[in-house]
Amino acid sequence: MAKKAVVLLSGGLDSAVTLFYAINKGYECFALTFDYGQRHLKEIAGAKRIAALAKAHFEAVSLKFPWKGSSLTDKQMILPVKRTIREIRSGIPSTYVPARNSIFLSIAASYAEAIGASKVFIGAHSEDSSGYPDCRKGYLEKFAEAMRLGTKAGTEGRLLVEFPRIDKTKSGIIKLGGLLGVPFEFTGSCYRGGVKPCGECDSCILRAKGFKEAGIKDPHFGLNI
Amino acid sequence: MAKKAVVLLSGGLDSAVTLFYAINKGYECFALTFDYGQRHLKEIAGAKRIAALAKAHFEAVSLKFPWKGSSLTDKQMILPVKRTIREIRSGIPSTYVPARNSIFLSIAASYAEAIGASKVFIGAHSEDSSGYPDCRKGYLEKFAEAMRLGTKAGTEGRLLVEFPRIDKTKSGIIKLGGLLGVPFEFTGSCYRGGVKPCGECDSCILRAKGFKEAGIKDPHFGLNI
Numbered sequence: 001m002a003k004k005a006v007v008l009l010s011g012g013l014d015s016a017v018t019l020f021y022a023i024n025k026g027y028e029c030f031a032l033t034f035d036y037g038q039r040h041l042k043e044i045a046g047a048k049r050i051a052a053l054a055k056a057h058f059e060a061v062s063l064k065f066p067w068k069g070s071s072l073t074d075k076q077m078i079l080p081v082k083r084t085i086r087e088i089r090s091g092i093p094s095t096y097v098p099a100r101n102s103i104f105l106s107i108a109a110s111y112a113e114a115i116g117a118s119k120v121f122i123g124a125h126s127e128d129s130s131g132y133p134d135c136r137k138g139y140l141e142k143f144a145e146a147m148r149l150g151t152k153a154g155t156e157g158r159l160l161v162e163f164p165r166i167d168k169t170k171s172g173i174i175k176l177g178g179l180l181g182v183p184f185e186f187t188g189s190c191y192r193g194g195v196k197p198c199g200e201c202d203s204c205i206l207r208a209k210g211f212k213e214a215g216i217k218d219p220h221f222g223l224n225i
Numbered sequence: 226m227a228k229k230a231v232v233l234l235s236g237g238l239d240s241a242v243t244l245f246y247a248i249n250k251g252y253e254c255f256a257l258t259f260d261y262g263q264r265h266l267k268e269i270a271g272a273k274r275i276a277a278l279a280k281a282h283f284e285a286v287s288l289k290f291p292w293k294g295s296s297l298t299d300k301q302m303i304l305p306v307k308r309t310i311r312e313i314r315s316g317i318p319s320t321y322v323p324a325r326n327s328i329f330l331s332i333a334a335s336y337a338e339a340i341g342a343s344k345v346f347i348g349a350h351s352e353d354s355s356g357y358p359d360c361r362k363g364y365l366e367k368f369a370e371a372m373r374l375g376t377k378a379g380t381e382g383r384l385l386v387e388f389p390r391i392d393k394t395k396s397g398i399i400k401l402g403g404l405l406g407v408p409f410e411f412t413g414s415c416y417r418g419g420v421k422p423c424g425e426c427d428s429c430i431l432r433a434k435g436f437k438e439a440g441i442k443d444p445h446f447g448l449n450i
Binding site for chain 2: 061107133145151
């Protein structure tokens with residue numbers, strides 16, 4: 001019987017590569033995605049398709065909170081666009097969603113305990129990312145430790161939270177994805193969530209930079225700015 | 226303007242005392258409760274009433290996951306009853322809900338960030354509790370540290386997770402509640418969630434022990450076993 005793993009799958013690039021990485025490591029994977037009122041809700045359909053191609057189980061959980069606090073969920077707020085890499089790296093952007101990865105990881109740990117999975121994988125990385133504090137290594141290490149102490153499976157040594165791509169660059173992740181056969185054409189990262197990537201939001205800009213540095217053409221809707 | 230705090234409020238005894246404690250400390254409190262498919266759903270109505278009496282804001286969030294993994298949420302599982310204190314303390318019981326406090330605390334941190342609250346309070350204590358790993362001090366310290374690193378407000382020194390009752394006994398918490406005027410009659414802890422407390426589940430047994438040791442009569446439906 002294969003070891004089980006819960007993999008956070010947003011429908012974006014990094015989590016898709018992490019799913020294929022986990023499958024390559026021999027895990028029976030349970031992809032978990034969330035509808036949290038994000039602008040780019042279409043990523044959920046992408047996540048479902050990616051999970052199917054990866055032959056992973058797929059679960060989508062709906063989280064509806066009466067508060068927002070992010071330009072990614074609050075359409076009254078302005079989405080930052082056309083920023084330089086330097087500007088993107090200058091601080092925590094308004095697209096930061098309060099405690100998002102903590103919520104996702106906690107629910108993933110709950111799912112993992114319930115189904116007897118021994119790992120929770122998250123594809124976060126801090127290089128070439130948007131500066132979100134919940135994608136940083138120090139936070140993830142602390143959170144993983146909290147899960148080791150605060151879950152039954154964790155205290156019994158049967159559950160670990162892992163972030164295998166944390167030290168990688170976006171281009172490195174894309175290269176690995178290329179080797180693992182990740183269907184990049186179905187991964188979408190654009191914050192605007194339109195039919196085609198806008199090419200202007202931080203996520204589009206970081207993705208384009210990553211593909212360029214990796215020397216790979218981005219097949220997603222022909223975007224390769 | 227009063228400092229704001231989000232307080233996890235289950236409708237049970239410990240969290241009610243913690244809410245009154247936070248109000249006594251001068252916080253404008255935002256009580257947060259969850260419908261997570263627990264057997265004792267009636268505690269939500271109790272939480273709402275307690276919040277109203279405390280003059281706190283009140284928010285109930287619904288969490289529906291397709292997995293269970295606990296006798297508190299899975300009615301196919303048997304609820305442990307008529308156990309001695311020694312038996313209750315013998316390990317992590319089947320009423321443990323996978324990663325429950327991590328999920329609740331993460332969502333509370335998200336709420337706190339969105340409304341600009343500087344504290345998240347949880348009424349967990351490890352003495353005279355059910356042995357849940359997510360009520361232990363070591364876990365809570367680690368989780369609080371993760372929130373300090375993984376939230377925007379935390380990294381800016383504007384958000385702390387606190388567990389002011391962690392080193393207290395149940396009877397000590399009840400005594401404090403008496404001093405603070407907590408309406409014990411509306412706090413309910415019975416896992417069965419019937420009209421009257423069953424008096425047999427771990428929660429009823431620990432509550433009765435606490436009131437007995439505190440030398441206070443439990444006014445909740447006349448229960449004082």
